[in-house]
Amino acid sequence: MRRVPIPRRGPAITQQALNLLGEEFRAAFAQGDFMRALKFATQAWEATRSPQPLADVALCQMRLGRAMQVLIVGIIAVNESVGPVLFRRGLSRAGEIIDP
Numbered sequence: 001m002r003r004v005p006i007p008r009r010g011p012a013i014t015q016q017a018l019n020l021l022g023e024e025f026r027a028a029f030a031q032g033d034f035m036r037a038l039k040f041a042t043q044a045w046e047a048t049r050s051p052q053p054l055a056d057v058a059l060c061q062m063r064l065g066r067a068m069q070v071l072i073v074g075i076i077a078v079n080e081s082v083g084p085v086l087f088r089r090g091l092s093r094a095g096e097i098i099d100p
Contacts, residue, residue, distance in 0.1 A: 013047040021047075025056060034063040051077060 021044045028037035038060035045053035054077050061069040091097045 018044060018048065029060070034060045038064070049080065051081065054080070 021040050025037050025040035025044070028034075028040060038057060041053050041056035041060055045057055054073060058070050058073040058077075061073060088097070
């Protein structure tokens with residue numbers, strides 16, 4: 001069986017850069033500039049793939065009146081959180097990994 005190589009990740013974002021994105025997001029959101037806030041939230045999500053920036057993306061999309069995009073972001077959030085669990089369960093049931 002041929003093993004597929006694991007893709008390389010780019011350099012991780014520093015905590016300082018992430019904090020700066022958060023400050024910029026909060027400032028833009030407070031000013032009502034939801035498009036600019038969306039840009040900062042999207043950058044933070046792409047860098048971290050964590051749920052909080054994704055929630056910020058959805059909030060900006062709601063404020064911009066983009067209901068379909070909010071639905072898509074919700075689907076992505078479910079996939080990002082539930083997908084790995086289901087994948088591991090499938091591997092376990094197939095005997096590929098042994099659960100502790």
